[in-house]
Amino acid sequence: MITSRLIRPFLSTSVAISSFIRPVNTPQFFGSAVAQQPLRKMHILSIPMWVGSSNNYAYLVSDDETKDAVIIDPANPPEVTPVLSEKSKDLNLTAIVNTHHHWDHAGGNKKILSSLPSQIPVIGGKDCEAVTKTPSHNSTFNIGKNIHVKALHTPCHTQDSICWFMEDNATNERVVFTGDTLFIGGCGKFFEGNGTEMHKALNEVLASLPDDTKVYPGHEYTKSNVKFLKKVQPENEAIRKLEKFADENQQTQGKFTIGQEKEHNLFMRVHTEEMKKATGETEPQAVMAKLREMKNNS
Numbered sequence: 001m002i003t004s005r006l007i008r009p010f011l012s013t014s015v016a017i018s019s020f021i022r023p024v025n026t027p028q029f030f031g032s033a034v035a036q037q038p039l040r041k042m043h044i045l046s047i048p049m050w051v052g053s054s055n056n057y058a059y060l061v062s063d064d065e066t067k068d069a070v071i072i073d074p075a076n077p078p079e080v081t082p083v084l085s086e087k088s089k090d091l092n093l094t095a096i097v098n099t100h101h102h103w104d105h106a107g108g109n110k111k112i113l114s115s116l117p118s119q120i121p122v123i124g125g126k127d128c129e130a131v132t133k134t135p136s137h138n139s140t141f142n143i144g145k146n147i148h149v150k151a152l153h154t155p156c157h158t159q160d161s162i163c164w165f166m167e168d169n170a171t172n173e174r175v176v177f178t179g180d181t182l183f184i185g186g187c188g189k190f191f192e193g194n195g196t197e198m199h200k201a202l203n204e205v206l207a208s209l210p211d212d213t214k215v216y217p218g219h220e221y222t223k224s225n226v227k228f229l230k231k232v233q234p235e236n237e238a239i240r241k242l243e244k245f246a247d248e249n250q251q252t253q254g255k256f257t258i259g260q261e262k263e264h265n266l267f268m269r270v271h272t273e274e275m276k277k278a279t280g281e282t283e284p285q286a287v288m289a290k291l292r293e294m295k296n297n298s
Contacts, residue, residue, distance in 0.1 A: 041065050041146035042168035044175065044216065046253055047083050049076040055220040056104055057253055059177060060084070061166070062091050063144025070095045070123075070143055072164070072177050073218060075104045077111040084115075094143065098124030098131070099179025099218055100158040106131075125160020135162075146170055154181045154201035156193030161201070165209060174213040175254065182206055183217045184252045185225035185242055187267040189296065195289025202268050203284065211259030222252040228298045229266055232278050232291075238263035267291055 047058040058080050062069035069091040074080040084093065093116065098106040106128040113119060113130060123133045123141075135141070137153040143166075152163040157180045164177040180188035181201050190198060226243045233239060242264045246252060262268050269275050270287040279290035 038170040039064070040168055040173065041144075041170045042166065042173065042175075044254065045083070045087075046216075046251065047074075047080055048220070048251070049079045050104070054104055057216070057218060057220065059216060060087065060091075061143060061147070063146045065146055066144030067091050068094045068144035070097045071112070072097045073099055073105040073179065074112050075106065075108045077108045077115070080108065080112065081115055084112075093120060095120050096122045096124075097164060097177075098122065098128040099163065099177060099181070100161040101125055101127035101129070102158065102180070103129075105179060105218060125158070125162055127158070127160045134160075152176075152205050154178075154205055156190055156197035156201050157181055157188035159192045161188075163201075163206065165213070174210055175216055176206065176209060176213050176258070177216045177218075178206070179218040182215060182261065182265075183219060183225060184215060184222040184256050184261070185229055185239075185265050186221055186295070187265075187292070190289075190292055195287075195292065196285040198267070198292070199270060199285045199288040202288075203270065206258060207262065207268060209258050211257060211262070213258045214254045215256055215258060215261060216253045220251060220253065222246045228295050229264065231298065232266055232294070233274060236264065 041064045043062050043064055045060040047060065049056040049058060056075060058074045059072040060069055060083065061072065067090060071093060074096060096109055096112060106124060109122050109129040121133050122128065122131045123135065124131050126134045135151040138150060140148060140150045142148060146169040148167045150165045152165055154161045154163050161179060161181050163179065163181055167174050187198060187202060223246045226239065226246050229239045230243065266275060267288065270284040270291065275287050276282055279287045281287045281290050
């Protein structure tokens with residue numbers, strides 16, 4: 001079993017995070033001096049679930065220095081617990097973190113908790129299974145010493161949707177776990193919200209993150225998203241690049257940034273004249289709603 005210990009208290013400071021591959025120290029030359037890049041402290045292990053059907057992702061996020069870790073959206077325990085068991089000798093699991101309450105994201109919480117030697121917090125929206133802590137918008141906490149986490153409330157897909165923005169102290173590298181709010185090249189259905197809410201979630205909250213923030217969504221939907229993007233804007237070169245990558249790779253999580261989403265994700269381009277023309281709408285909120293309707297019917 002993976003060891004566990006209570007997560008560090010919530011803080012009032014700001015946040016951001018890192019990437020998922022640990023680099024080697026690479027010397028760089030500035031005149032005669034040699035500088036070394038700091039090693040990442042933040043590590044992300046993707047755990048694919050229900051491959052071939054809903055293509056979900058859970059994520060194990062750990063601080064390399066303290067070995068503290070959290071598991072994000074461990075919805076299918078038969079696929080997640082073997083990974084946690086394998087990592088138990090190296091990591092201290094400090095919390096379950098959820099992006100929203102849907103069963104394919106939060107439905108495994110109780111079973112995961114029952115497999116642990118001691119109880120840990122479940123951090124997520126108020127409707128998540130077995131939730132013990134619902135952070136307010138923009139509140140923060142740490143994973144270990146080196147990873148800052150910020151809760152970003154993004155209601156629409158569900159009213160309790162939260163995206164998790166993280167930053168590695170050592171490198172200032174950043175990632176965001178977006179659940180079913182933002183996908184690579186797409187967004188979630190408006191099950192509990194509307195175009196105004198999704199516009200705010202994508203184009204105000206998430207778009208305000210640094211452009212180099214890597215996106216880790218809750219599903220691998222990129223190939224199907226590209227088909228829709230091409231129908232709406234076939235001349236977009238960024239969409240062509242996304243299509244090429246998706247054709248050549250089975251997984252796209254962590255491979256694209258917020259800045260790139262602003263180029264190829266039409267749901268983050270609702271302010272453009274091209275999208276207004278494509279939808280016949282003029283206000284960005286209405287463009288968002290029409291685009292989602294078009295995607296639903298595609």
